[in-house]
Amino acid sequence: MRVKISQLLLPLDYEDKDILKAIASKLNCSETLLSGLTIIRRSIDARKRRETPVFSIHVEIEIQDSAGFLLPDDKDIQIIPGKKLFPEIMIPKISGKATTRPVVIGSGPSGLMAALTLAEAGLSPLLIERGSPVKERTSQVALFWKKGD
Numbered sequence: 001m002r003v004k005i006s007q008l009l010l011p012l013d014y015e016d017k018d019i020l021k022a023i024a025s026k027l028n029c030s031e032t033l034l035s036g037l038t039i040i041r042r043s044i045d046a047r048k049r050r051e052t053p054v055f056s057i058h059v060e061i062e063i064q065d066s067a068g069f070l071l072p073d074d075k076d077i078q079i080i081p082g083k084k085l086f087p088e089i090m091i092p093k094i095s096g097k098a099t100t101r102p103v104v105i106g107s108g109p110s111g112l113m114a115a116l117t118l119a120e121a122g123l124s125p126l127l128i129e130r131g132s133p134v135k136e137r138t139s140q141v142a143l144f145w146k147k148g149d
Contacts, residue, residue, distance in 0.1 A: 001063050002036070002080040003027075003071065008057045009045070023061055028072055036062035094122040101126045 046053035
């Protein structure tokens with residue numbers, strides 16, 4: 001099973017082997033059951049409540065299925081589901097030449113994604129955007145962030 005562990009605290013001078021030791025300690029298991037370590041995030045925790053700064057590391061790791069092994073009840077340990085929440089969508093290729101081009105209105109996130117999907121399917125979408133040219137739009141966006149109008 002694959003698990004995510006948050007808030008794994010390590011000293012600033014830790015070595016790679018110290019990560020597995022800390023994980024095994026947090027999970028109450030042997031290091032030999034652990035494989036496939038992926039560091040998701042690493043940050044320094046230097047709040048005054050700590051004597052010295054430490055690294056706070058978020059990791060994902062694979063635990064070999066072992067009879068009788070139970071994960072500790074800890075909010076920082078989460079099981080990662082085996083199946084993807086969003087399965088990959090396969091876009092069928094269109095064979096032959098299309099007689100008409102699909103039209104996508106707007107180059108916002110949805111419009112760009114629709115145009116990309118159609119292009120990956122082998123079509124030649126026509127993307128229409130009524131917004132200002134890029135140079136003019138850049139200054140408009142900057143003004144919006146500055147004044148909020």
